[in-house]
Amino acid sequence: MWPSDPRYQKAIRAEMDVNKMNNNDLSMCKSDKLDEELLKLPNRISETFVGHNIFVTGGTGFMGKVFVEKVLRKTPDVGGIYLLIRNKKGKDPKERLKDVFANPLFNQVKEEHGKDILERKVHPILGDVTLPDLGVSPADRQFLAENITIVYHMAATIRFDEKLKKAVMLNTRGTKLILQLAKEMKKLQFFAHISTAYCHLNEPVLYEKPYPPPADPHNIIKCMEWMTDEVAESMTKKILGNLPNTYAYTKALAEHLVVEQMDSLPIVIMRPSIVVPIWKEPLPGWTDNINGPTGLLIGAGKGVIRSMYCDSDTYADFLPVDIAVNGMMVATWNYIKLGDRNRRVCHMTSSSEIKLSWSEIVELGRGIVENVVPLNGVAWYPGGSLKRSRTYHRICVFFFHWVPAYILDVFIWLSGNEPVLKRVQNRIEKGFEVFEYYANNQWDFKNESAIYVRPLMNARERREYKVDGDGIDFQQYFTDCVKAARVYILNEPPETIPAARRHMRVMYFVDWIAHILFWYFVVYLLTLCSSTVHDAREQVFGLVGGGFRSILGSSDSVAASTGAPAAPVPMSDF
Numbered sequence: 001m002w003p004s005d006p007r008y009q010k011a012i013r014a015e016m017d018v019n020k021m022n023n024n025d026l027s028m029c030k031s032d033k034l035d036e037e038l039l040k041l042p043n044r045i046s047e048t049f050v051g052h053n054i055f056v057t058g059g060t061g062f063m064g065k066v067f068v069e070k071v072l073r074k075t076p077d078v079g080g081i082y083l084l085i086r087n088k089k090g091k092d093p094k095e096r097l098k099d100v101f102a103n104p105l106f107n108q109v110k111e112e113h114g115k116d117i118l119e120r121k122v123h124p125i126l127g128d129v130t131l132p133d134l135g136v137s138p139a140d141r142q143f144l145a146e147n148i149t150i151v152y153h154m155a156a157t158i159r160f161d162e163k164l165k166k167a168v169m170l171n172t173r174g175t176k177l178i179l180q181l182a183k184e185m186k187k188l189q190f191f192a193h194i195s196t197a198y199c200h201l202n203e204p205v206l207y208e209k210p211y212p213p214p215a216d217p218h219n220i221i222k223c224m225e226w227m228t229d230e231v232a233e234s235m236t237k238k239i240l241g242n243l244p245n246t247y248a249y250t251k252a253l254a255e256h257l258v259v260e261q262m263d264s265l266p267i268v269i270m271r272p273s274i275v276v277p278i279w280k281e282p283l284p285g286w287t288d289n290i291n292g293p294t295g296l297l298i299g300a301g302k303g304v305i306r307s308m309y310c311d312s313d314t315y316a317d318f319l320p321v322d323i324a325v326n327g328m329m330v331a332t333w334n335y336i337k338l339g340d341r342n343r344r345v346c347h348m349t350s351s352s353e354i355k356l357s358w359s360e361i362v363e364l365g366r367g368i369v370e371n372v373v374p375l376n377g378v379a380w381y382p383g384g385s386l387k388r389s390r391t392y393h394r395i396c397v398f399f400f401h402w403v404p405a406y407i408l409d410v411f412i413w414l415s416g417n418e419p420v421l422k423r424v425q426n427r428i429e430k431g432f433e434v435f436e437y438y439a440n441n442q443w444d445f446k447n448e449s450a451i452y453v454r455p456l457m458n459a460r461e462r463r464e465y466k467v468d469g470d471g472i473d474f475q476q477y478f479t480d481c482v483k484a485a486r487v488y489i490l491n492e493p494p495e496t497i498p499a500a501r502r503h504m505r506v507m508y509f510v511d512w513i514a515h516i517l518f519w520y521f522v523v524y525l526l527t528l529c530s531s532t533v534h535d536a537r538e539q540v541f542g543l544v545g546g547g548f549r550s551i552l553g554s555s556d557s558v559a560a561s562t563g564a565p566a567a568p569v570p571m572s573d574f
Contacts, residue, residue, distance in 0.1 A: 041460040048333040049075040053147045058154030059083035067325045073109040086128040093124035108282040129155045129174030145184040153178045154194045160245040160434040165232040168224040171250035176257050190266050193258045197271040197445050199251040205444045208345045213256035244437045272324045272348040277481045279320035285480030301369030306384030307396035310439040312359035317351040324348050326465040349445035354469045364478050373482040374500040376492045381511035
C-alpha cells in the first residue's frame, strides 16, 4: 500500500522506534555475544517453508543457486525443491545439478545438514522455458500440478544484447507458459515473479505498482513465433522504440502478463536492481559471473579497462544477492503467514537509502586491486578514469585500450601463444555499449515494502534475513568481491597474492616510464609541428615578399624608362 496506508505509517513509526521494541532486539542484532538470546526468538520466516514443495525456474543461475542454498540451510524440513533444468552441453539435468552442488557455495549447508540433504530435497525436472508446454513430460506436469505450493519464476536471459526473438521466447513467452502451468497447480499458495527494476526505463521515478507495457505481449509473442530470426533482427530497433535493449523490453512485456493474472493467482512481482556478489552469507564476495561491478573490478585490476564513459556523480543501484534472496523469502512469509495482499509489487533496491556514486566505486576498486588484492598477470598497471565526454573517452579507448592490446598481442604471438587482448577488448566494447546507458542515466526507485516489513520481523529474523544495507562497509565488501573473484572466477589461489604484488610493483614503474615517454613524444611532436609551421610560414612570407618585390621592381623599371610614376598594383591581382 502507499504512504497514506495507516499500516504503512504504523510501520514507519515502528521503524523509527525499533531499538525499543522486542526488549531492544536491534541491539541484539549488533552483538555476536547475544546469539543464545537470539536463538530463543522464533524464526517465523524459516517456519514458513516447512513442508512446502517449491518449484523454481532459473534455479541453476546466479540468484537461483543462492536461493536454493538459503532455503536448504535455514529450512531443512522443506518438503522439496523442484528445479526446471534443460539439457545443456551434453549434460542432462541430474549431471548439471551435481555440478551445481559441487560449488563451494553449498559447503556450509553440507556441513550443517549433511551431504545427503541435497539429493533428498532437491529434484531436477527436465524442461525448457523456450519450448512449448515448457518441454515438461505429462507425468512431471501432473506431479507439479498436484504437489507444488510455491513457485519462484527466475528464468530469463540476462544478456542485454540478446537477439529479439530469443529474448521474447525466453523472457516473455516463457513467463506466459509458467503462468499457464501455475493455473493448473491445485495447492498453489504463492507465486513470485522475479522481474527487474530496470524494465520501465521511461519512468524517472518508479513506484511499487504495475506500469503499462511497451506493446501487447500476446501480439509480440505471436509475431515472434512466425518471424524468422533475420526478419525479427531487422525490425528490432523499430520494435524497441526508445528502450535501450531487448532485455528491458521483454521483461516489461513479461511483467504485464503476470499483472493480468493477479486476480486469479497468488502473485507477487519482485523487482531487483543490479544483483551483485554476496555480502554476508554463506561466502562473502561469492559470484559465478563477471556481470556488473565484478567485471569492472576484474577489467580494471588486469589493466585492460582504463576509460569509461560515465557521469561520475550518478549513483549505482546495486543489491547483494543474499539481500535479494532474503527479500524473496520475507515476501513469501508476508504473503502466506501475515496475509498481506496489499504489497503485490515489491522493489528490491538500495539507492533510496544508500547512495554510492560511480566515482566512489572506481576509487574504492582502484585502491583494492592496486594495494590490497592485486590480480595475477596484469597487462598494465591499474589506472584510468571516468569520462564525461564521449569524444574524449573514445580517444582514450583508442590510445589506452586498443593500441596496447595490439602491441601486447604481437609480443604474445612472437612468444608462440595465441593473441587474446584484441578479443578481450572486443568483449569490453560490447559491455560498454550496455553499461553506458545505465551509467549516464538516473532512476529513483521507491522501496516502501522493504521499509514496511522490517519492523514486523524480530531481532533474529532481521539478522538471518537481512533486507537492508545497514552496516555495510563498502571497502570490506569490494575487497571480499575481488578476493572471491580471484578464487572462484579467475582460479587464482590466495598464495599467489605475494607474487602478484611484486608484479604490480614492476608494472607501476613500467607505467611510470611509459607515461614519461608518452608525454616526451607528445611534446616532441608539438615542437616538431611548431617548427614545421614556423618554417612554412617563413617560406610563405618569403615567397609573397619576393613576389611583391618582383612586381614593384618591374613597375619601377617601367616608370624609369617612361618617366611616369609606377601605378599601384590592385590586390585582386594576387
